[in-house]
Amino acid sequence: MVKLTRLVGDCDEGEYPTLYATDRGTLVVQGGLLTDHGREIPPHEALVEVPFELIRKAVRGNLV
Incomplete structure (x- = not known):
């Protein structure tokens, strides 16, 4: 099973x-x-849809 580590998201639930x-x-x-x-x-x-801001947050946080 693949292990997922949450990098960034808009909801904690x-x-x-x-x-x-x-x-x-x-x-x-x-x-x-x-x-x-x-x-x-x-x-x-x-295909999934995500807001641009999610990617911006990941890049600004140096997560990727």
Whole structure:
């Protein structure tokens, strides 16, 4: 099982949006599932929507 470490998020109750680091050296984004995009996405993938401010906070905090 992949280990997630919370880097930054707008909610402490585990709701989105949140950015995590993994023990695999990757990032995971938790956000609202975007369904009205009109793109073909493979069944094992999803598009999520997060505010720009979440990424700005992560960069300003030197978290990534």
